[in-house]
Amino acid sequence: MASPPVTELTDRAREIFRLVVEDYLSSGQPVGSKSLALRRDINLSPASIRSVLSDLERLGLLAAPHTSAGRMPTEVGLRLFVDGMMQAAEPTREERAAIEAQLSQPGPIEQALETTSAILSDLSGAAGMVMVPQREPRVAQMNIVPLDARRALVVLVGEDGTIENRLLDLPNGVSTSSLQQASNYITARLAGRTLGEASRAIEQEIKSGRSALDEASQDLVTRGLVTWSEDAARRKVLIVRGQANLLDENAMGDIERIRSLIDDLENKQSVAELLDSARVADAMRIFIGAENRLFALSGSSVIAAPYRDREGRVVGVLGVIGPTRLNYARVVPMVDFTARSLGKRIG
Structure with a gap:
């Protein structure tokens, strides 16, 4: 199901939808009309908010996991948010300095790749992935x-x-x-x-x-x-670190999905082929849930970016994988910055 253009939503619907998505990505929990009504930036009654939520649900942008629960974004809704509404939060000065300091450490390139995968995992709270460069040595x-x-x-x-x-x-x-x-x-x-x-x-x-x-x-x-x-x-070699991050407190209620995701990561060749599409596209790629058949069961998201050598050639791909409730606004620019930092390290 394709998402409607952002411009087709009223200002009120767009604002409520944005707040629902941001609250859900922050907490991992469905968002109810009562909690939205308590916000100072929304001057609407719970009944008016429920009406807007129902409209958004009919458009396929929100869903209610249970009858009495609040709403959470669907994969279609997440795609609309990521492509048209997200306000990216650039890595802080401290985060940028930490990434660059770790990647500037002397040692073999293999060590830098391992470090990159661990950095991505630590900063995203998900699993970090790095494809080893397919280099053509002299x-x-x-x-x-x-x-x-x-x-x-x-x-x-x-x-x-x-x-x-x-x-x-x-x-x-x-x-x-x-x-x-x-x-x-x-x-x-x-x-x-x-x-x-x-x-x-x-x-x-x-x-x-x-x-x-x-x-x-x-x-x-x-x-x-x-x-x-x-x-x-x-030959595509994939380094994955931080799988334990996938087993957070919110995952415990959905253990079958997490088990499916862990199985996906064990099949590194298939994940590497997915990441390789970012190399071909020559740009950042974001896969949300069932948009890619590999993660149709686990409902996971992948954020991937190519990294380049000093001559500007794409030599590999890195990224993160986790539940669809990733903090896209923070993780997307962080993955991009890490890719550029690793590129400086590649000869």
Whole structure:
């Protein structure tokens, strides 16, 4: 169900709707007409407020969990609030300083990613998530090392000293000399380039007939590059911290939903694929409840933002996941600031 435009609501309905959503996101509890009538900024009787609440309920923006309970925003209502009414609260000076201080600590990038996930969890009160950057290091050397008659190990050494391995299935009858020729050929053309740059250059050279390789070695070169490139592209590593934050006092009454959310987080590949949509969109993404089928049962929300390296390229995604009653006005700008701070740390 699509939400009506904010402009279709009367000023009175818009104000009451905003107050209901803000109170619900703050307390996690349905908001009643009596509590709204006690507010000094609303000069309406409880009966008038109940009439407006009923109108908002008919529009699908609010719902009452029980007959005698107050109202709470639906997922459609939350989407309307986030997109058209939310007043973002930027991180405080102290919060910004704390985030930057923690991310500026010396150490390997993996440590900074772990720290980022913990920061997101602590500041949001939800679970923090960071996708490890899919980086393309400059390559120093690639070797194809035979393991037996049918398998070889493709070893790639980066200019930064990183070493990664991939298994390669060999065709029948491949000689040791062909493996060595392929290794020498790849290394000579990889040095100083990213794998993608070298792959394109080698492919063009082979297609144009300028390669001095025999047919068997050409096949090994192609197999080696494809094996390494495809595996790297598929691999999405997700760091999650703060799952315990999901088990707050409000969650205890809805333990099945929380159990479903924990199960979702255990399936890190699916969550990583969801986060990856923020990389493709190149912008902040907010998923509320059943808007994404992955969280249709748990009714969870995800706020995700891409982070960039110093050259402005998107290299990963970070975010938070929690119940739909996240404090969006505070968490959204905090996630954005953390993404920009981590980007300064990425080389």
